[in-house]
Structure formats: structure tokens, C-alpha cells
Amino acid sequence: xxxxxxxxxxxxxxxxxxxxxxxxxxxxxxxxxxxxxxxxxxxxxxxxxxxxxxxxxxxxxxxxxxxxxxxxxxxxxxxxxxxxxxxxxxxxxxxxxxxxxxxxxxxxxxxxxxxxxxxxxxxxxxxxxxxxxxxxxxxxxxxxxxxxxxxxxxxxxxxxxxxxxxxxxxxxxxxxxxxxxxxxxxxxxxxxxxxxxxxxxxxxxxxxxxxxxxxxxxxxxxxxxxxxxxxxxxxxxxxxxxxxxxxxxxxxxxxxxxxxxxxxxxxxxxxx
Amino acid sequence: xxxxxxxxxxxxxxxxxxxxxxxxxxxxxxxxxxxxxxxxxxxxxxxxxxxxxxxxxxxxxxxxxxxxxxxxxxxxxxxxxxxxxxxxxxxxxxxxxxxxxxxxxxxxxxxxxxxxxxxxxxxxxxxxxxxxxxxxxxxxxxxxxxxxxxxxxxxxxxxxxxxxxxxxxxxxxxxxxxxxxxxxxxxxxxxxxxxxxxxxxxxxxxxxxxxxxxxxxxxxxxxxxxxxxxxxxxxxxxxxxxxxxxxxxxxxxxxxxxxxxxxxxxxxxxxxxxxxxxxxxxxxxxxxxxxxxxxxxxxxxxxxxxxxxxxxxxxxxxxxxxxxxxxxxxxxxxxxxxxxxxxxxxxxxxxxxxxxxxxxxxxxxxxxxxxxxxxxxxxxxxxxxxxxxxxxxxxxxxxxxxxx
Numbered sequence: 117x118x119x120x121x122x123x124x125x126x127x128x129x130x131x132x133x134x135x136x137x138x139x140x141x142x143x144x145x146x147x148x149x150x151x152x153x154x155x156x157x158x159x160x161x162x163x164x165x166x167x168x169x170x171x172x173x174x175x176x177x178x179x180x181x182x183x184x185x186x187x188x189x190x191x192x193x194x195x196x197x198x199x200x201x202x203x204x205x206x207x208x209x210x211x212x213x214x215x216x217x218x219x220x221x222x223x224x225x226x227x228x229x230x231x232x233x234x235x236x237x238x239x240x241x242x243x244x245x246x247x248x249x250x251x252x253x254x255x256x257x258x259x260x261x262x263x264x265x266x267x268x269x270x271x272x273x274x275x276x277x278x279x280x281x282x283x284x285x286x287x288x289x290x291x292x293x294x295x296x297x298x299x300x301x302x303x304x305x306x307x308x309x310x311x312x313x314x315x316x317x318x319x320x321x322x323x324x325x326x327x328x329x330x331x332x333x334x335x336x337x338x339x340x341x342x343x344x345x346x347x348x349x350x351x352x353x354x355x356x357x358x359x360x361x362x363x364x365x366x367x368x369x370x371x372x373x374x375x376x377x378x379x380x381x382x383x384x385x386x387x388x
Numbered sequence: 389x390x391x392x393x394x395x396x397x398x399x400x401x402x403x404x405x406x407x408x409x410x411x412x413x414x415x416x417x418x419x420x421x422x423x424x425x426x427x428x429x430x431x432x433x434x435x436x437x438x439x440x441x442x443x444x445x446x447x448x449x450x451x452x453x454x455x456x457x458x459x460x461x462x463x464x465x466x467x468x469x470x471x472x473x474x475x476x477x478x479x480x481x482x483x484x485x486x487x488x489x490x491x492x493x494x495x496x497x498x499x500x501x502x503x504x505x506x507x508x509x510x511x512x513x514x515x516x517x518x519x520x521x522x523x524x525x526x527x528x529x530x531x532x533x534x535x536x537x538x539x540x541x542x543x544x545x546x547x548x549x550x551x552x553x554x555x556x557x558x559x560x561x562x563x564x565x566x567x568x569x570x571x572x573x574x575x576x577x578x579x580x581x582x583x584x585x586x587x588x589x590x591x592x593x594x595x596x597x598x599x600x601x602x603x604x605x606x607x608x609x610x611x612x613x614x615x616x617x618x619x620x621x622x623x624x625x626x627x628x629x630x631x632x633x634x635x636x637x638x639x640x641x642x643x644x645x646x647x648x649x650x651x652x653x654x655x656x657x658x659x660x661x662x663x664x665x666x667x668x669x670x671x672x673x674x675x676x677x678x679x680x681x682x683x684x685x686x687x688x689x690x691x692x693x694x695x696x697x698x699x700x701x702x703x704x705x706x707x708x709x710x711x712x713x714x715x716x717x718x719x720x721x722x723x724x725x726x727x728x729x730x731x732x733x734x735x736x737x738x739x740x741x742x743x744x745x746x747x748x749x750x751x752x753x754x755x756x757x758x759x760x761x762x763x764x765x766x767x768x769x770x771x772x773x774x775x776x777x778x779x780x781x782x783x784x785x786x787x788x789x790x791x792x
Binding site: 119121122123125138139141142144145146149157223224226227229297382385386 | 405418420468469471472473474475476477478479480481482483484485486487489495496498500501505508509512513514515516517518541
């Protein structure tokens with residue numbers, strides 16, 4: 117029988133991956149709890165998952181496509197913004213739901229021991245479900261509008277993984293900081309709101325004035341959006357350096373987030 | 389198994405909490421930044437509080453260890469350390485297996501989920517694998533007795549059903565070490581007995597049980613050994629009776645000090661010679677009879693009065709029985725043996741202390757902890773109810789509903 121030795125925490129290390137793996141059932145249960153709870157006692161239930169992305173993409177295509185008349189690379193504006201929103205919602209959903217997760221589960225954090233990293237991690241399951249539904253809708257739209265993205269579609273899982281790493285890193289760090297500083301709960305949604313407009317999601321990078329372009333190309337989310345649209349609606353591939361930088365940034369942000377979490381975790385039960 | 393294969397070895401364990409001295413704790417980023425900007429060189433001063441201090445003990449396999457102590461003695465902190473909820477400041481804990489905890493029943497139950505969903509969620513949280521939960525699922529449901537409502541959301545459960553299901557999940561944990569905090573104080577009498585028996589079986593299986601409780605009688609019923617904590621230190625480790633003895637005698641330490649009249653405050657012109665509760669162990673609804681011994685005094689002119697306070701275990705005064713209020717005055721010319729009789733005060737089960745005061749213009753004698761009595765854990769009400777029907781409030785009372 118293996119013995120567990122508990123000593124005062126020293127330094128900051130990576131989480132005990134083996135322990136996380138052994139407790140994966142918690143991840144699954146939390147994830148399914150979130151999904152069940154979201155649509156229980158709702159009148160139209162799962163229809164919300166379909167309605168939400170359609171309506172937001174509709175609004176975006178009216179404002180940016182019809183009112184502001186921005187270019188969309190030859191793709192119908194609705195499809196263009198729908199594809200962008202698909203990627204954005206993945207990132208925004210994970211950041212939003214994971215950041216509040218520890219505080220929302222404070223009774224558990226202060227009373228039961230289990231690898232707490234699973235709490236923010238589990239929030240991605242419900243976001244992925246939303247993603248899957250919206251993806252199916254997009255496929256239908258592509259067929260209807262005769263758009264064939266071709267082989268880059270096969271790269272979609274890669275972009276998804278990178279988006280998850282990037283968003284999870286931010287979300288995990290935010291969740292652990294929020295345990296001590298509730299300010300994060302107010303600052304983060306506001307930052308995400310700014311990012312939504314500062315990232316070419318509902319407009320294309322070609323609509324950005326040349327003198328501001330460098331600012332936009334520094335944003336990792338721009339790289340991610342370009343990659344998503346390349347794979348989903350067959351727009352031009354992003355330059356190779358962007359893909360390389362995206363991989364590096366995502367992994368770095370994720371590890372950074374995990375390290376912040378590890379550092380903050382020791383005092384969770386005492387300060388939450 | 390080697391000789392030193394213990395279930396738990398705790399050595400020199402300490403847990404120190406850091407309390408901010410200057411003002412309120414900082415929990416806004418802006419405050420933290422402003423403080424730093426204002427006093428860049430000053431290090432924040434903290435006060436340290438040792439919740440657990442240099443505690444060492446071993447627990448062999450198959451033992452049910454009770455952790456007893458007064459409020460704030462560090463019992464719950466120790467259990468939190470053992471269950472890894474919080475990390476120690478010093479020392480180490482060596483655990484011989486997985487620790488399952490039954491800290492507060494229902495933690496991890498979500499009201500919107502059905503009974504079945506909650507069993508799986510809670511089981512996972514307590515460290516069971518899906519296979520384990522599936523295997524024990526029928527046992528869990530059967531033990532809880534709520535099988536009919538398994539697919540009902542638990543928010544529609546009665547609180548008794550809720551508690552029974554939650555306890556059943558935890559009770560079917562197959563961890564080698566099981567930590568329990570007060571949970572046996574739930575449910576109706578029948579379910580309590582069933583739970584207690586279940587916990588005893590756990591220890592019989594050779595697993596180890598850690599049990600924290602304020603309810604001494606459940607410690608006696610369940611545990612094979614006990615430790616007594618006082619202000620974060622381990623004062624006693626041994627038999628349950630020994631620990632309870634230590635518990636009582638530490639309570640008596642202050643009392644013994646006070647029984648020496650020279651150590652009591654007051655002018656001393658007249659001091660009480662004795663205070664006795666005539667029925668030191670009683671039922672909640674019993675009348676309370678407290679006898680005072682008042683000697684004669686030549687240092688005093690004019691009548692004086694007395695007052696008795698009855699305090700609960702936490703030291704809050706439940707009732708003040710001032711003799712002025714009922715027109716009882718005593719002459720210092722001769723000795724008196726008045727008996728204070730309190731009818732219709734229904735106390736909740738627990739230990740109570742009596743403070744007695746002798747006063748005239750000022751306080752002549754102040755005897756805190758002059759007597760102790762115990763109200764036995766029985767309900768004065770005609771019907772058996774679950775714990776939460778009795779848990780709120782400070783005292784019980786003689787009430788009834790007039791149904792029209």
C-alpha cells in the first residue's frame with residue numbers, strides 16, 4: 117500500500133499529474149453537472165445552445181457587414197462572423213466559466229480534499245458541448261452555401277487544443293487569484309469584452325488600418341482566429357510564424373496559469 | 389506488515405495562521421498595491437496564531453480514534469490537516485492509505501441534481517472511482533432508504549432524506565482511513581444508531597476511523613482510543629475514558645482555582661462557602677435546584693443579595709437569577725442556606741456552569757464556575773424528531789400548538 121506523506125509546501129512545482137488522473141471521475145462529474153444544471157428547468161432547454169451563436173452571429177453580420185460594410189474575404193458575412201464567434205466563444209466560455217469556478221464551489225474547497233485543479237478544468241466540458249453544437253450548425257451552413265474549406269479542416273482539433281490551453285491558462289490563474297482577490301471577477305469580463313472588439317472576430321484583419329496592424333498582429337487571439345477561419349471557411353492560411361508563436365504562447369500561458377494556481381492553492385482553504 | 393506500519397503517523401505537526409495586525413485583512417488588489425506604495429519598506433506585521441502546535445501521535449490500523457477538546461482547541465484544524473484540506477506549517481503526516489472524509493454531510497450535494505446524480509458526484513468527490521460507486525450503488529441506496537426518490541431532485545427532499553443519502557454515500561467509502569466530523573449528529577435516533585453501527589464495522593474491518601465530536605457520548609460509543617487537544621497542543625493520547633477524564637479535569641482546573649476564596653475577586657466582606665447543584669446530571673425539563681452556603685459576617689452592615697448566572701459551555705450566560713428581582717435579601721447577622729429553584733427553564737443537552745455572586749453596594753464575592761451540571765442528551769418533547777427540529781435556538785421550552 118502506498119503511503120502518503122504530507123509536509124509543508126515548499127517552492128512551486130507542477131501539479132501531481134498522477135493524482136489528477138486518478139481523480140478524473142471528478143472532472144467528468146463536475147462537467148456533466150454543469151451541463152445538466154444549465155438546461156434543467158428551462159422551457160426550451162437545449163435549443164438555447166443553437167439559438168445563442170445564431171443570434172450573435174446575426175447581430176454581428178448586421179452591424180459589421182451591413183451597417184459598417186466591412187470586408188469578409190469573399191465569404192457571406194454571416195458565415196464569416198459565425199466561424200469567428202465559434203473560436204471566440206470557445207476561448208471566452210472557458211475563461212469566463214473557469215475563472216469563477218473555485219469561488220462558486222467554495223464549500224467544497226474548504227471541506228473536501230480532491231485535486232482542486234479539476235474544478236476549473238471541468239468547466240471546459242460544457243463549453244466544448246456548446247462548441248460541438250455550434251460546429252454542427254456551421255457544417256450545415258457550409259453545405260447550404262457551398263463552401264468547402266478543404267483539408268485544413270483536419271487541423272481544427274489542433275486549433276481547438278491551442279485555444280483550450282490558452283483560455284484554460286488564463287482561467288486557472290484567474291480562478292486561483294479570485295479566491296483571494298474578488299476584484300478579478302469584475303476586471304476579467306471587462307477585459308474579455310475589450311478583447312472581443314480588439315480581435316478580428318467579426319471583421320477581417322484586412323479592414324484594420326495599416327498603421328494599427330502591428331498592434332493587432334501582436335494579439336495571440338488574432339493568430340487563433342486566423343487559424344480557425346483557415347480551417348473552417350477556407351480563408352488564407354496564417355503565416356507560419358503566427359502558428360509557431362501560437363503554439364508557444366498557448367503552452368506558456370497554460371503552464372503559467374498552472375504555476376500561479378499551484379502557488380495560490382496552499383492557502384485556498386484558509387482564505388476562500 | 390512490519391511493526392512500524394501505522395495507519396497514521398503525525399510528527400511535530402504545527403499549523404500557524406497568520407493574522408494581519410494592522411487593520412482589516414487585505415483582500416482587494418488595490419489595497420495590496422496601495423499599502424505597498426505607501427510603505428514600500430515596511431513589511432506587513434502579522435500576528436501568528438498556532439491552531440495546532442507540535443502535535444505528534446501514531447494511530448495503528450483498526451483503531452477508531454476520537455479527537456476531543458474544547459471549542460477552539462484545534463480539533464477541526466487537525467482533521468483538516470489529516471484530510472489534506474489545508475497544509476501544515478511544520479512537521480509531517482504519514483498516511484498509510486487513502487483518506488476519505490465525511491466532513492459535514494451534504495457538502496458536494498447539489499440541490500438541482502437528482503439523488504442518483506448526487507450519489508455519483510459525491511462519491512467521485514470523496515475519492516471513489518466510477519467502478520467503485522457502481523458496485524456500491526445499491527448498498528448506498530438501500531442504506532439510505534430513499535430508493536423511491538432516487539430520480540427526484542434533492543431540493544425536493546426532506547432534510548432527513550437529504551442527510552441520510554449523503555451519509556450513506558460517505559459511509560460506503562472504501563478508503564483505508566475515514567475521517568468524520570460531527571456527522572453522526574444527524575438524522576433521527578434510528579438512523580443515528582444505524583450510522584454508528586456502520587462506523588463501528590468500518591473499524592472492525594481493520595480500517596482506521598478518525599472521529600471529531602463535541603458529543604462525548606458518541607465518542608464513547610464509537611472510539612477505541614482518543615486524543616485530547618488543548619489550545620492546539622496534544623495533552624493526552626490513550627484510552628477514551630482517559631481522554632474524557634482529561635477533558636473534565638481541565639475544565640475543573642479553573643474551577644479549583646476559583647474554589648479558593650482568596651483567588652476570587654470581590655471585596656471579601658462575605659464569601660460564599662459553597663454552591664451545589666442538587667442534581668448534577670439532569671434531563672432538559674427538570675427543575676434546577678442550586679443551594680448556596682452563605683456564612684454570617686461581622687464585616688457587613690445591612691442586608692445583601694445574591695445572583696446566580698447559568699452559562700453554557702461557551703461561557704454565554706443563559707439566565708441571570710438575581711435575588712433582588714424576586715425580593716430575596718439576606719441579613720449578614722446569621723448564616724443562610726438558600727436554595728435557588730428554577731422552574732420551567734428547559735436547557736439543551738450539554739454542560740452548564742453556575743457563577744454565583746454576592747453583592748450589596750458593590751460585589752462582595754464573585755465565584756465563577758462555582759458549580760457545574762450536565763443536561764443529559766434526551767429530548768423533553770413527546771415526539772421523536774430529527775436533529776434540526778431541535779438545533780436552532782439557545783434553550784428549549786415548554787410549547788405547544790393550539791390547533792383550531
